[in-house]
Amino acid sequence: MSQKLPYLLIDDDFTLNYGIIVLILYKLGLSTKKNAVLDFEKLQIFLYLVKNPSKINPLLALAGKKFTPINSQYTYTIESLSTNVDVLFDRSKLKFLLRQLAARGMLECDSLTDPKSLKYLLSPNGIQFAESLTSSAPETNKDSDFNFSTPPPAENYFVAALEVISSLIAIQSQTTTRLNAYLNTIFKGN
Numbered sequence: 001m002s003q004k005l006p007y008l009l010i011d012d013d014f015t016l017n018y019g020i021i022v023l024i025l026y027k028l029g030l031s032t033k034k035n036a037v038l039d040f041e042k043l044q045i046f047l048y049l050v051k052n053p054s055k056i057n058p059l060l061a062l063a064g065k066k067f068t069p070i071n072s073q074y075t076y077t078i079e080s081l082s083t084n085v086d087v088l089f090d091r092s093k094l095k096f097l098l099r100q101l102a103a104r105g106m107l108e109c110d111s112l113t114d115p116k117s118l119k120y121l122l123s124p125n126g127i128q129f130a131e132s133l134t135s136s137a138p139e140t141n142k143d144s145d146f147n148f149s150t151p152p153p154a155e156n157y158f159v160a161a162l163e164v165i166s167s168l169i170a171i172q173s174q175t176t177t178r179l180n181a182y183l184n185t186i187f188k189g190n
Helices: 014-028 040-051 053-062 091-103 124-133 157-166 176-188
Strands: 107-110 119-122
Touching: 014 040, 014 091, 014 119, 014 124, 014 157, 040 053, 040 091, 040 157, 040 176, 053 176, 091 107, 119 124
Parallel strands: none
Antiparallel strands: 107 119
């Protein structure tokens, strides 16, 4: 009998990543003018930032945006403070998640907003699913700010994830090239 305990890498958990992608698309998929804004690369950057919230405020500062108070319980973790950039370069995981969303009828694509780029957004089924993930969240969670001073209930991780995702609204309109430049500056420590 093996004396080793199984080690589960939570970063690779399908249901967790599926839920995070759904919430990113739910909160950031459409601009205030209702145009689709998330292409593959921007979605990948936002996924990285949600998983590494300690990088959000430095990025907001570089973008000239207002500081967003993020609960220290999310930012001061070993994983969040590390510079593991695998999420930014492993396209296969995000492709798999997008295929699963499409197969379940939760994903729509828009090539009309910008014919040079395919944009992703949630279908009505996807929106309904996203809202079910945060059903214990206050009714104001759609278009308003969260109360950042108190953490959400521990039983709903997706409410906490939505809180972090909401902090990215300020950079939603930034180009992918600019977001990559900001991240490179952060990684270099400048």
